[in-house]
Amino acid sequence: MGELHLAIRFSCTSMVNMMFIYSRPLLPKMHYVRPLTMSQLEMLRHQAVNIVAARLSRAEPPLRKEVIEYMTDAHSHLWSMRRSKASFFRLMSVFSRLFSVGKRFGEVCMWKNWITTVLVHILYVMLVCFPELILPTVFLYMFLIGLWNYWLHAKYPPHMITRISCANAVHLDELDEExxxxxxxxxxxxxxxxxxxLRSVAGKFQTVLGDVASQGERVQPLLSWRDPRATTIFVTFCLFAAIVLYSTPLKALAAIAGFYVMRHPRFRHKLPSAPTQFLPPAAS
Structure with missing residues (x-):
């Protein structure tokens, strides 16, 4: 009258061979020598979904074809509000560390904690004077982070996290659309x-792409003489910059640039900087 639980443990006979597998490609050699086209991949995926759905439809209890298509992500090329939200949050999670570093550097530049700012200045001067220590410092920092996270990692395999796919908060209409x-x-x-x-959501992406294109278009005409005065100023600046960079040690320029970026808020202006104002307006 009890329940029978089956536990499967995966182990390896040789740890060296297991580590060597991480350096080998995941797919066979022909997948890299002669890769399949997108149409061939879609055709093979469709055939595989039909074969798996035909077999699992005869199981007890039977599974419908929609479940197989959802589990195999057969319609990944079609629009889905849930999948778009999940991809956006996944992308934000990937860049969260970079955003955190940028936020902390902004606090250093605004002198939120003067002790931390002074230490950052000292570290920056050390890296400028000894640039060969930059890469060793970065790798040592990542090693210490990995070593610290070892004591915080889960002891058991994690369960499925539904919030990654936004399946726990999906609207019924969005699910019906999917x-x-x-x-x-x-x-x-x-x-x-x-x-x-969909037009409302796509309009936000269109606005972001338009802003990025506008900034690129503001830089592109600097050498096209569309605005002769702006191009003259920029060409003259490039000439003086070349002379200064040729005659001044690079370490001194890097130190001056770093100190200028991390200067005290008392020496900052609320208005945009001169290089930002100098860029010509984008074409409409």
């Missing part, structure tokens, strides 16, 4: 509502 067929089989009013929502 399982909708292609082309859609819904009513015209529901499709119009989803289309308007």
């Amino acid at each position: 399982f909708d067929t292609f082309p859609t089989s819904k009513s015209a009013d529901l499709v119009r509502y989803r289309y308007d929502r």
